[in-house]
Amino acid sequence: MIQYLIRRLLYAVPLLIGVNLLTFLLFFVVNSPDDMARMQLGQKHVTQEAVEKWKHERGYDLPLFWNDKAQGAAHLGQTIFYQKSVNLMLFRFGQSDTGRNIVNDIQERMWPSLAISVPSAIFGVTVNISLALLVVFFRRTYLEFWSMVLCVILMSISSLFYIIGGQFVIAKLLQLVPISGYSDGLGAIKFIILPILIGVVSGIGSGVRWYRAIFLEEAEKDYVRTARAKGLSDVQVLFRHVLRNALIPILTGVVVLIPFLFMGSLLTESFFSIPGLGSYTIDAINRQDFAIVRSMVYLGSVLYVVGLLLTDISYTLADPRVRLS
């Protein structure tokens, strides 16, 4: 397994370089270094000299990929791409274009994101699996039919509606929790209840349908019939056998998401004023802050690779027959 993990990690290197290259290309297709400088320097009284000075100080006055004026390896080395990529690959994110330390900002902003996303994910998966098992348990009854109708309705509603509707009903009409905001420590509880609740409820429709499909497939298999024939109750069959055998597809969907819990949710964090990472990248794109954009995209790619690895490892835990080689 160790060899497998090392091999997978080595595969990740060209993948991350590719992602970095793609981010670089996409960003500079839309924004030139001049645009970035003008965005940072403001709209008034900006001269070309000031733009050139800003670019020079941040190394944006170099060619993008190939430096004709340089010699030897410096053809590649004296370029924006190389200069900006080397530190990135070593997780030295440096400073944003407004001068803030990016690692510091990420460390600060990831905790509020985690405060929302971890409970939402745990409660969401628990509720969805429980409801899906119940639906399977009551299959071929009116409950299953109306549950599915309800699920289709729930999954057809946009997440924005859940957020605004939830804020309107629970925070504005019933006045049970604050509409938005955040606080450190225990004070955060009253702020995160509503976004977590909305996160869980908004995921029920699609989640229950998906888990139900997995469980139904398992429920029709021979070992289930055998278990029943041996006299096990439906509850025992579902929770002890069906759930366990359905873990592989469940893990595929769940474990890969774990690293992304750090990245937060743009909509939820915007509407609830949660100072997390969800809006960090979008704000940076709007401000044309390339330092943050490339750092966050790179971090996202690394987390994705880690997520896939964790999924593979989790297979071996869920099913001893699986061997990573």
Place this chain on the structure above:
Amino acid sequence: MRYWGSWVMVWLLSALTGCGGEPWNSPYQAGEAGANTLYSSFSEQPKHLDPALSYNVNELQLITQIYEPPLQYHFLKQPYTLIPAAAELPEITYRDEQERPLPKDADEALIAYSDYEIRLIPGIRYQPHPAFVKTADGGFLYHDLRADQLKHIRGIGDFPQTDARELSAEDYVNQIKRLVHPKIHSPVAELMKQYIVGLDELEKTLAQAYAKQPAGYFDLRPYPLAGAQVLDQYRYRIRIKGKYPQFRFWLAMTFFAPVPWEAERFYSQAGLIEKNISLDWFPVGSGPYLMQENNPNRRMVLQRNPNFHGEFYPTEAPAEDRAAGLLADAGKAVPFIDRVVYILEKETIPYWNKFLQGYYDASGVSSDSFDQAIQFSQRGEAELTPDMRAKDVRLETAITPSVYYMGFNMLDPVVGGYSESRRKLRLAISIAIDYEEFISIFLNGRGIPAQGVLAPGLFGYSNDASGINPYVYEWDGQKPRRKSLDVAKRLMVEAGYPDGRDAAGGQPLVLYLDASSGGADDKSLFNWYRKQYAKLGIQLVIRTTDYNRFQQKIRDGNAQIYVWGWHADYPDPENFFFLLHGANAKVGKGGENASNYQNPEFDRLYEKMRNMDDTPERMALIAQLQEIARHDAPWVFAFHPQDFALHHGWYSNLKPTTMAYNNMKFRKLDPARRAAARAQWNQPVVWPLWLGLVLLVALVAPAWWTYRRRMAEKVL
């Protein structure tokens, strides 16, 4: 075990409700309800809080409460009037080439230099700050922080000791030098280099010296600046090239506020920069407030500066402000509010709802909430809806010193140029575009149609019959009325485009409007533009692109028609008319004249007017400039936006002003009244939860019953 459970329940409830008897939905900590704290918000984190860099409104709203430039605007007087802040009004001496003094009324041509001698008010001290703390041997305690000292530092408030010192003339001179600091890209550096003697040379000297020194603190004190010299502890002199009376307005901006060298030295430490503790985020000033907490990802907190030298609420005001009760606190010491909390609120809907719950003291009026807050009377005046009046919400409105316009690129062969036919085409379009309708549809009535280049409230602006644009409007005895479409159509015929077709070839006239967006929200706006042009038979093609490309097109002169606006830097007509000054054209000169308008007569009058004092002669020149601009019509004068702001009745002394931002010190709260209103408006409604529980049981019961029946069937 039983006790443990009870404690957990109590703990959870405390965390949920704040444990202070406050409403459940209060977003603030327990015990804050009665505090003299103002709650405001920000939707976008400020880029800079360094006084050499900050230029955006959201930045100025913060740092103008902290830094004290020499001058400030009078809180109530209109037109805008400069008064002392940290210094007395400057004494200005004009000098000739040989530096000999000239009389005040000297011919501008003879004036080679203007000396502004500024005398500080003695005794002003900086806020308490760790940068000033000295050791017994005279060194600075925190200027060379060790790793073990830095370990527990997360914000500027984590330093156990603070100190202060009196501000001096050297601090002001230091800040002027900072405008050309090699690491600081001040947005006004290029402009100031044109005026302050020696600043250009200093920039080059500093760049060379900086390149030679290792990273870290760069001490500006050893580098002299001819245009800014310390005369003694309380006096300094700024020397300006020629005559530039508008410079006095710059002295009311934070670009000219003092920055102590100790602060720069302190913040230059790498360990602090890594923790985002820098002068750009934690200002050091002498104003009424200091920055207690700055987490631009979440909230920023201003706290009353215990060292503030003291200032008093104004005792003079125009009659309407007197009637509005704005002199109720005349002569009292300011600031009134102890603490100001700015909270990150990215979306308008939650912000608006929290305002209605009393958790924000003031709010703007977004389009989402406009109908809920504002209605128009039969006379067309904006007023509050009954719901808002019932909550004792107040409305403040103010026309901003801004102008929005639809510009024609004068270099364009179709709409540009100075021939009579092109001019008439532009005038016809000016008449056809109904900006009254635009203001009604797209701005909810928040604006007034522009009659010329100047914004209201500035010297030279007139809102009577003499102030209308006679080429587009008629005076109906009470107000301007847009000329009829027939006039525009007649102009089209004279321009050679009857019914929007070329009189010679018969081809339809197709014009291109370049715009910087193209989202779904803009579709109705673009359709409206097309409709306006279609009134004259002109086909309008909208070319949308991102803002970067749009700016590039304008810079290169590739746009034909565009829409843009300008917000004044300072309240002087020069700051508007320069937008049409030939030397300031975008193409070739990189200026702000985006229409690339060139009219020698306009340029001559502008150059004569710009450095004059506000005299009747200057007024006459402004009228001539307006006339030329209206006649040539390089712009369709669109509108001046009007700000609408709401505030609760417990929040007072609000006078909307869009030029001066340091007014927090005059504002006042009644925390007891606010706490009572919050408690009354935010009673939790619990019964729907019980109803939900009953429904849940009703939903689960049949399932349970089915399960039991199924199990029974199996057993049988």
